[in-house]
Amino acid sequence: MNTLLPTSTAGSLPKPSWLARPGTLWSPWKLEGDELVEGRQDALRVSLAEQERAGIDIVSDGEQTRQHFVTTFIEHLGGVDFERRETVRIRDRYDASVPTVVGAVERKNPVFVEDARFLRRQTTRPIKWALPGPMTMIDTLHDIHYRSREKLAWEFATILNQEARELEAAGVDIIQFDEPAFNVFFDEVNDWGIATLEKAIEGLRCETAVHICYGYGIKANTDWKRTLGSEWRQYERIFPRLRSSRVDLVSLECHNSRVPMELIELLRDKKVMVGAIDVASDTIESPEDVADTLRKALRFVDADKLYPCTNCGMAPLARGVACGKLEALSAGAELVRRELASQDEAGSVVPG
Template identity: 60%
Template sequence: MLKTTIAGSLPKPRWLAEPERLWAPWKVPEPELAQAKLDATILAVKLQEDAGLDIVGDGEQARVHFVHGFLANLDGIDFDKKTVMGIRNDRYKAEVPTVVGEIRRKGPVHAREAQAARAHTTRPLKFTLPGPMTIVDTIADEHYGRREDLAHAFARVLNEEARELEALGVDVVQFDEPAWNVYMPQVAEWGMAALEEAKRGLTCTTAVHICYGYGIKANVDWKGTLGDQWRHYEETFPVIARSSIDQVSLEARNSRVPIELIRLLEGKDVLVGAIDVASNQVETPQEVAATIREALRYVAPEKLFPCTNCGMAPMNGDIAYAKLAALAKGAALVRAELAG
């Protein structure tokens, strides 16, 4: 019980990409880049093991960005036709590629790093993919017209990828949907249906990650406008509770999310964010334990998985892995309390 894990991304080694920034360009040229990505993936797995995590991930080491890393091996997308558009309801601007035709996979996207991670750990392995709604919110569209139609097109290729990842030995496939904390009514209207299509036929554990974003200035500033209570989950959790998704990853540490909202996820595994990714202050094990104890008021121990609030890609590597060590130690403290 209280098995620890990460939300998704981890900092890349300084020799692979520019540190402490999103969309960081690669430092390693082709043809050496492909092997460098795999080396970084294996290193991330081993560092998670060293930190004491129970369920490890690839750390998204082979992707420039969690969304665009998946888009890179799809037909129907013109990466030369760039558009500057507002992301997450215009919270910040990004230069994005454009959908110009039918979305299809050219072939496996993340198979190589999944195989590398699987070959170098005996621990349960989680692999993350961007969710359909979040992809739609991170790309320009000149072909499908309706956001829900584009979402279902991406859901179909995500399902192909997820099935292959499961066949390679991935234990948990997680779909990242930060857009679900922005477009809440659309989650019920078409977002959940697209996610169900993306996970169709999977027999491994499935998860959805919904957070308030990376610890970058645009997200921190946005949080400052949300008031004393962040109740976005109140609208989406009942929709998820009725779904076939097994796990929900959410933000809790240093947030203004009323922790009692997780009662709305009855029957689901809860990946509670006990590590703040918007602060360089490393949590103490006792602080992690306090967050876990608070969540245990509403979730049974066997259904609770201590986690990070969000991805850690823009963070300093030493700080990020120190936070993961604190996560593991804090969970161990509470396990000991429950056992005693």
């Protein structure tokens, strides 16, 4: 990216009301068959137009063609029975009915590749595509076949690598792996979680990112955050190992959170997608709010490695709110760009 402080979203954006129920996370589709295919493509066009209108530099599909950031990918794999469901604890936070791994998992066909090609044809801007990470995938299933979280994670890493290579060939510039589970299972993350993530990015020439947040702005997540105390130091457990990994960018939650900003220092030399938009609130940030978060982050990450972003996906928000937040993100980043440019000009003046 030649743009200083290039902006992007962490993931999902609200779907149009004619495609899914507004304000509802993982809402069922309102269309079927060919109408659903056309409707999802139309929604992708709308989401892209809203990002470009807001001035977002690195655009995405806004996850318009998927219901769930994890299970939509798993639905396309063999070895998983969606009729055989069990209730499991998701990220030690809430209970959910999930499908069961009953045999060897395999990717029979590409999952998002055609959608990525469609997005590539719609824009000349850099595009980012999100995939679920191996550890978050295993945490969203009941497994009676492998009976080993680590073994299943390695299998998923191989499958994700197949998909990622085809997404790269389809013109994706940044492939992001969503790993909210990294904020929970710290020992496993350091023992094999980051290693499976590196397997998922093996051989890629495009940039790669890992998104580690504190979740959507839903009650289960906000309730959990209230138990974390005055400082959220979860990142401290995994950033040292991530710093030495082959992942290019790390996406994290900063704005309106209790994450100590100095923890970013543990990622020194990595590119950091700094969450400067609160997705758990309907309040639209001012450009100055965004700029203030970015200024604080710049004490710990070089300007050419800072990528302003949202804390997490915004699917549950009203579209007007999400668009306002995207505009604030762009405007806040521009404020800081001008400040940095002024500092450079002042520093280049030779005293008389």
